[in-house]
Every structure is written in C-alpha cells, then in structure tokens.
Amino acid sequence: MFTRCVTTAASYHAIAIALSLMEAFPLSVQHEQTTLQILQAKLGPDDLRTQDAAAWLEYFESKAFEQQEAARNGTRKPDASIASKGHLSVSDLLDYINPSQDAKGKDDVAMKRKTYIMKKLVTCLMQLWDYGSKQQSSVW
Secondary structure, three states, X not given: OOOOXXXXXXXXXXXXXXXXXXXXXXXXHHHHHHHHHHHHHXXXXXXXXXXXXXXXXXXXXXXXXXXXXXXXXXXXXXOOOHHHHOOOOHHHHHHHHOOOHHHOOOOHHHHHHHHHHHHHHHHHHHHHHHHHHHHHOOOO
16 A cells, blocks of 8 residues: 655645646645645644645645636636647657747747746755655654
8 A cells, every 4th residue: 555645745735736827726736735745644724734735735726727717717728838739749749848949039938938837846846855865864
C-alpha cells in the first residue's frame, strides 16, 4: 500500500499550481483536493499547511467556476496555453516553448506568457526538490 505523506502532498500542490498556470483549473481542483486530504490526515485541520491548502482549493474552485461560466455564456477565449498542445510531438512542443528566430517577433505576449509559465513550473519543482531533500533527514 502506498503511504501518502506530507512530501506527497507537496508534490500534488506543485502540480496543481502548474496546472493553474496552464488554466487547467478543474485539474488543479482535483490535485489540490488530494493535497488537502493528505494534509488533513497527517497534520490535522489546524496546521497552517492544511489551512493554506484549503485556501488554494477555494481559489482553484472559484477559477474553475469562472471558466465554466464563461464557456456556458459563450465568452470562452481561445486556448493558447501549452495545455492545449497535448496532441503535438515532443519536438513540436519544444518548438512551441522555444520557437525559432523567425517566429519570435510574431507574438511577444504569448511568448512572455509561455516563459512565465515555464519559469513558475521550474521554480515550483525546485522548491519541491528542496523540500523533499530536507524531509529526507527528518522522520515522518
């Protein structure tokens, strides 16, 4: 049986944040729900990490609701996020993330957004790695 610990919860939280940066809020909600369940079981409802996860879950739920309402009202914006590129090959995804020189001037806003998302994702993963390394030395 797989034991879920605080480090596992941190992993789910990092994934939820990364998904939210790609505007995949329903998936963020699912991952943050798992985070909250683990933290409630391991740390209890009064722990600050549990309360923080509850606040994040509330935020993701509100964004998912907004997204659902926008789609229902027909005000859905085109999805230019990397999450919409799941059908592409790895090389095409890399081209999407880091386009060639001739394509760079076409859409600076989209490029800045992709760069921002990638930096946030790398930052989350690095923090998770540091957190996991520190937890290896303590007993849970």
